[in-house]
Amino acid sequence: MNAGDTGRSGRTGRTDGPGSAGATDPLLAEASAPARIAAPGEGFTEQELALAARNHALPLEALRYDLTPPGLHYVLTHYDIPPADPDPAAWRLTVGGRVRTPLTLDLAALRTLPAVTVRVTLECAGNGRARLEPRPISQPWLTEAVGTADWTGVPLRALLAEADVREDAVEVVFTGADHGVERGVEQDYRRSLPLPVALDALDEERPVLVAYAMNGGPLPPQHGHPLRLVVPGWYGMASVKWLRDIALTDIPFDGFQQAVAYRVRQRPDETGEPVERILPRALVLPPGFPDFMSRTRVVRPGPVPLEGRAWSGCAPVTGVEVSTDGGRSWREAELSAPDGHRWAWRHWRLTWTATPGLHQLTARATDAAGNTQPLDPPWNRGGFANNLVQQVPVVCTAAEHASADPV
Amino acid sequence: MNAGDTGRSGRTGRTDGPGSAGATDPLLAEASAPARIAAPGEGFTEQELALAARNHALPLEALRYDLTPPGLHYVLTHYDIPPADPDPAAWRLTVGGRVRTPLTLDLAALRTLPAVTVRVTLECAGNGRARLEPRPISQPWLTEAVGTADWTGVPLRALLAEADVREDAVEVVFTGADHGVERGVEQDYRRSLPLPVALDALDEERPVLVAYAMNGGPLPPQHGHPLRLVVPGWYGMASVKWLRDIALTDIPFDGFQQAVAYRVRQRPDETGEPVERILPRALVLPPGFPDFMSRTRVVRPGPVPLEGRAWSGCAPVTGVEVSTDGGRSWREAELSAPDGHRWAWRHWRLTWTATPGLHQLTARATDAAGNTQPLDPPWNRGGFANNLVQQVPVVCTAAEHASADPV
Numbered sequence: 001m002n003a004g005d006t007g008r009s010g011r012t013g014r015t016d017g018p019g020s021a022g023a024t025d026p027l028l029a030e031a032s033a034p035a036r037i038a039a040p041g042e043g044f045t046e047q048e049l050a051l052a053a054r055n056h057a058l059p060l061e062a063l064r065y066d067l068t069p070p071g072l073h074y075v076l077t078h079y080d081i082p083p084a085d086p087d088p089a090a091w092r093l094t095v096g097g098r099v100r101t102p103l104t105l106d107l108a109a110l111r112t113l114p115a116v117t118v119r120v121t122l123e124c125a126g127n128g129r130a131r132l133e134p135r136p137i138s139q140p141w142l143t144e145a146v147g148t149a150d151w152t153g154v155p156l157r158a159l160l161a162e163a164d165v166r167e168d169a170v171e172v173v174f175t176g177a178d179h180g181v182e183r184g185v186e187q188d189y190r191r192s193l194p195l196p197v198a199l200d201a202l203d204e205e206r207p208v209l210v211a212y213a214m215n216g217g218p219l220p221p222q223h224g225h226p227l228r229l230v231v232p233g234w235y236g237m238a239s240v241k242w243l244r245d246i247a248l249t250d251i252p253f254d255g256f257q258q259a260v261a262y263r264v265r266q267r268p269d270e271t272g273e274p275v276e277r278i279l280p281r282a283l284v285l286p287p288g289f290p291d292f293m294s295r296t297r298v299v300r301p302g303p304v305p306l307e308g309r310a311w312s313g314c315a316p317v318t319g320v321e322v323s324t325d326g327g328r329s330w331r332e333a334e335l336s337a338p339d340g341h342r343w344a345w346r347h348w349r350l351t352w353t354a355t356p357g358l359h360q361l362t363a364r365a366t367d368a369a370g371n372t373q374p375l376d377p378p379w380n381r382g383g384f385a386n387n388l389v390q391q392v393p394v395v396c397t398a399a400e401h402a403s404a405d406p407v
Numbered sequence: 408m409n410a411g412d413t414g415r416s417g418r419t420g421r422t423d424g425p426g427s428a429g430a431t432d433p434l435l436a437e438a439s440a441p442a443r444i445a446a447p448g449e450g451f452t453e454q455e456l457a458l459a460a461r462n463h464a465l466p467l468e469a470l471r472y473d474l475t476p477p478g479l480h481y482v483l484t485h486y487d488i489p490p491a492d493p494d495p496a497a498w499r500l501t502v503g504g505r506v507r508t509p510l511t512l513d514l515a516a517l518r519t520l521p522a523v524t525v526r527v528t529l530e531c532a533g534n535g536r537a538r539l540e541p542r543p544i545s546q547p548w549l550t551e552a553v554g555t556a557d558w559t560g561v562p563l564r565a566l567l568a569e570a571d572v573r574e575d576a577v578e579v580v581f582t583g584a585d586h587g588v589e590r591g592v593e594q595d596y597r598r599s600l601p602l603p604v605a606l607d608a609l610d611e612e613r614p615v616l617v618a619y620a621m622n623g624g625p626l627p628p629q630h631g632h633p634l635r636l637v638v639p640g641w642y643g644m645a646s647v648k649w650l651r652d653i654a655l656t657d658i659p660f661d662g663f664q665q666a667v668a669y670r671v672r673q674r675p676d677e678t679g680e681p682v683e684r685i686l687p688r689a690l691v692l693p694p695g696f697p698d699f700m701s702r703t704r705v706v707r708p709g710p711v712p713l714e715g716r717a718w719s720g721c722a723p724v725t726g727v728e729v730s731t732d733g734g735r736s737w738r739e740a741e742l743s744a745p746d747g748h749r750w751a752w753r754h755w756r757l758t759w760t761a762t763p764g765l766h767q768l769t770a771r772a773t774d775a776a777g778n779t780q781p782l783d784p785p786w787n788r789g790g791f792a793n794n795l796v797q798q799v800p801v802v803c804t805a806a807e808h809a810s811a812d813p814v
Contacts, residue, residue, distance in 0.1 A: 025804050025805060027763060027764065027765070027802050027803070027804050027805060028705060028802065028804050030765065030802055031698050031701065031703040031704075031705050031800075031802035032698045032700075032701065032703070033698060033699075033700035033701040033703075042450060043449060043450015043451050043452060044450050044451035044452070044453070044455070044456050045450060045451070046451070046537070046549075047700055047701055047702070048451070048456075049451050049455075049456070049459055049537060049547055049549065050549055050702055051700070051702075052456055052459040052460050053459050053463075053464035053548070053549060053551055054464055054466040054467070054551070056460075056463040056478075057460035057461055059461040059484065059487075059488060059629070060461070061487040061488050061490075062488065062628075064490060069627055069628055069629075070477075070478050071463075071477050071478035071480075071482075071627050071628075071629055071630075072488075072627075072628065072629060073478075075478075077466065078699050079696055079697050079699065080466075080468040080693075080696065080697060081466060081468050081469065081479075083468075083471060130453070130456060137700070138700065140456055141460070142453075142456065142457055142460060144460055144461070179696045180696045180697050180698065180699055180705075181696065181697070181698045181699070181705055182698065182699040182700070183699075186696075186705075220476055220478045220479075221469075221476055221478075221479065222466070222476075222478055222479060223478075286487075289486055289487065289586045289587045289588065289593075290486050290487060290587050290588070291438050291439045291440060291587065291588045291589065292440075292485050292486065292587055292588070292589040292590075293439075293440035293454055293458070293544070293545065293589070294438065294439065294440040294454055295454070295457055295458075296438040296439070296440075297438075298435060298438050298587075298588055298593075356434060357434065358434070358437065393438075395434050395435065395437055395438035396434070397432050397434050397435050398432060398434060
């Protein structure tokens with residue numbers, strides 16, 4: 001197992017940051033799976049399968065919805081979905097640390113503040129991990145860890161203004177209610193943002209939200225009920241669910257999810273780069289109909305409308321190219337007109353004339369900053385930000401109907 | 408691949424029932440994965456993983472809800488979730504075949520008929536498949552393909568009475584709108600019920616429903632919007648989603664999902680027994696908190712409240728036993744009082760005094776018909792109805808906190 005260890009925190013039961021309790025309980029270490037990389041040719045493990053079952057992907061046909069219905073939006077829960085308090089009015093959000101006016105807010109108080117609604121495409125930083133070789137063992141996403149919703153809540157900067165942030169604050173640390181252990185470190189899920197990002201000072205059009213509604217209704221349990229952070233343009237790990245505390249700090253936060261997990265590393269002993277902005281990706285809404293087991297698509301000869309979505313957290317999407325021959329040739333798709341939803345995916349379409357045989361469909365998004373999708377997967381030890389192009393195998397039949405069930 | 412073929416329909420592109428089109432398109436056969444059994448030691452395949460990602464399991468902590476929130480209820484979609492009609496008023500349900508008064512109903516017409524609401528626990532017939540050895544290759548459920556909802560709709564027997572069923576009718580065939588190919592057979596998803604079951608003549612307290620609401624709201628897309636069948640006590644394959652046609656027949660239906668799939672077989676060449684009623688199962692709401700990757704649970708020494716759910720489609724649950732030593736000794740749990748919801752799971756609880764070390768929790772349900780759960784998995788080629796007892800590994804720590812993330 002040690003061969004695949006990512007290093008900074010292994011099976012030792014210790015944390016690597018200041019304030020670490022540092023004690024080692026061998027029983028806790030026993031419970032906690034180490035980081036590792038799959039052996040060559042190793043099939044998916046039962047632990048990976050158990051994560052794939054409980055963390056829900058977007059079924060690809062749900063790319064047809066502008067707004068993903070909540071039960072089809074991707075879900076990644078590090079530990080457990082926390083129990084709802086029997087009295088929802090008992091939930092409190094605290095804002096403290098390097099502020100002059102610490103706040104304690106209940107949901108009613110939050111709802112009296114001016115609210116905004118932002119349409120945001122969220123994607124898990126581990127999307128694409130299962131297609132890496134060798135494969136980092138973790139939540140094994142293929143390409144479907146994505147979804148788009150209208151999030152309603154209070155801009156974080158309004159709360160920070162009310163708390164009166166001190167001049168020495170440099171970061172904002174967000175703590176959720178889900179509790180667990182990961183590589184020996186017991187923790188509440190916790191992540192930080194640099195203060196300028198939290199204040200939207202770097203990008204006036206990207207309000208970071210403390211959200212209490214999704215698509216106009218209360219947050220479902222798995223999406224952070226009753227409160228969550230939403231950071232447009234960043235991979236999902238930044239959008240802390242079940243939010244209960246916001247703390248301003250005068251040193252950079254180095255907790256597990258910031259300094260150990262969610263770093264792009266080639267070697268286990270390097271600090272690595274933090275995972276932040278969503279890289280561009282296009283997905284194809286699979287055409288025709290599927291085979292149950294292989295998910296290979298079946299279409300008839302003739303014109304086949306192709307469509308899908310494309311997004312980037314780095315800059316607006318400027319183009320989508322589509323290939324129907326596995327990447328040998330590409331055609332430019334028609335992008336939907338900008339609709340003011342900068343942080344949501346855009347729709348694209350193209351008509352393809354199918355001929356009998358097996359075809360490989362793929363699509364590639366490019367953004368205004370010049371980022372595009374690679375044709376070879378960008379490997380790193382954690383399996384983050386793999387925006388390799390998707391491959392959609394499609395069989396075009398010769399006949400109108402090959403066989404049919406009795407009616 | 409042929410070694411694992413379940414036989415009656417393989418890669419031939421043919422159906423096995425009367426009315427089969429029978430034509431073979433080698434391209435369609437190319438698209439369609441054959442039935443097979445995993446080789447000894449073969450890890451989960453990418454095709455199994457893709458199914459596990461798109462078909463959602465109940466995260467086990469959601470056992471805490473009497474009624475499963477729709478986004479946490481298990482979902483199994485054979486083909487695609489069909490597109491919603493741009494005009495919901497355009498949906499039609501037809502009732503025909505061996506009837507004197509064929510019906511065509513829209514949603515408004517259905518809503519004028521007397522409605523009932525029934526609380527039902529649905530479970531996939533393939534639940535537990537991934538724990539079989541050797542493993543049938545299909546949707547790889549572990550133990551979490553379950554959920555409970557309040558379904559509201561029109562009793563099927565009321566529609567059949569209105570259609571005036573002819574005396575020679577023996578079965579009722581239900582057709583959904585999802586379309587795909589499976590082992591070479593192109594089909595709309597289609598299943599039948601014997602007429603006495605459809606009429607509830609065998610069990611007056613089990614109304615088979617044509618349902619248009621789930622937990623008081625419209626059906627979500629993945630649960631059959633706008634209409635579905637709900638057959639209390641039967642595995643989920645009977646509860647046809649996206650229901651658009653009901654046909655009375657004078658011969659038993661032998662379509663793919665009835666005669667090829669969903670049969671309990673030991674050999675590929677036998678007819679096998681049909682999969683029907685849900686066998687008893689108890690699940691433990693995992694105590695304490697989890698490790699991210701292994702999902703091993705962590706608890707502190709001392710009293711630990713254990714709880715969970717138990718259900719059976721065969722007869723009311725009469726008892727749940729719990730073992731905290733991997734099945735060597737058992738204690739009787741306290742079952743919740745009957746609450747009139749015969750077709751829904753029941754809550755159970757028990758207090759366990761945890762001591763430092765590794766423990767294996769397991770629970771076993773028994774019903775009034777004397778059915779209980781096996782300690783060894785009941786193997787069959789399709790991987791159906793494996794109600795093997797669940798195993799929940801739990802580590803009880805020695806210390807109050809072993810390590811912690813910096814705050």
